[in-house]
Amino acid sequence: QSFLLVLDSRFSDIELREEEGIPTEEFLESCYAIVPVLDKLGPTVFAPVKMDFVGNIKKINQKFITDKEEFDTLQKIVLHEVNAGVAQVRNSATEALLWLKRGLKFLKGFLTEVKNGEKNIQTAL
Numbered sequence: 001q002s003f004l005l006v007l008d009s010r011f012s013d014i015e016l017r018e019e020e021g022i023p024t025e026e027f028l029e030s031c032y033a034i035v036p037v038l039d040k041l042g043p044t045v046f047a048p049v050k051m052d053f054v055g056n057i058k059k060i061n062q063k064f065i066t067d068k069e070e071f072d073t074l075q076k077i078v079l080h081e082v083n084a085g086v087a088q089v090r091n092s093a094t095e096a097l098l099w100l101k102r103g104l105k106f107l108k109g110f111l112t113e114v115k116n117g118e119k120n121i122q123t124a125l
Contacts, residue, residue: 021075024064031057031100034107041110045121053103059096 010033014026035054038046063081064071071077078094081087087094113124 017073021073024060024072024074024077025068027074028057028061028064031104034104038107042121045125049103049106052099056096056100056103059091060093060100063093 010030014023014030017023031053035050038050038053060074060077063077071080074097078087078097081092081094086092089095110124118124
């Protein structure tokens with residue numbers, strides 16, 4: 001479990017911007033930092049989770065790099081896509097963010113089970 005302590009980018013280190021929300025770049029860096037953790041947990045068992053995770057990070061990043069100033073927070077990306085009527089379109093950054101959030105929640109639940117002593121990976125999953 002010590003490998004969790006060496007993460008360079010932590011979600012807890014992200015400073016929320018008062019009115020604007022979660023900084024996109026820092027959020028994506030924290031997400032990317034989790035990818036090697038998935039390999040450590042089980043490269044085979046977590047392969048589908050990792051693929052989904054990385055795919056969603058990339059979709060959000062693709063939107064972010066089109067205009068880093070305009071899309072400097074996740075909220076600005078979502079509002080832009082909502083206003084443009086594309087938030088619910090397949091492969092939108094908003095949809096990717098929703099699935100990324102679900103993946104993070106799943107991972108947190110799994111790690112909580114392991115932390116609480118569950119030895120069987122299937123049971124923890």
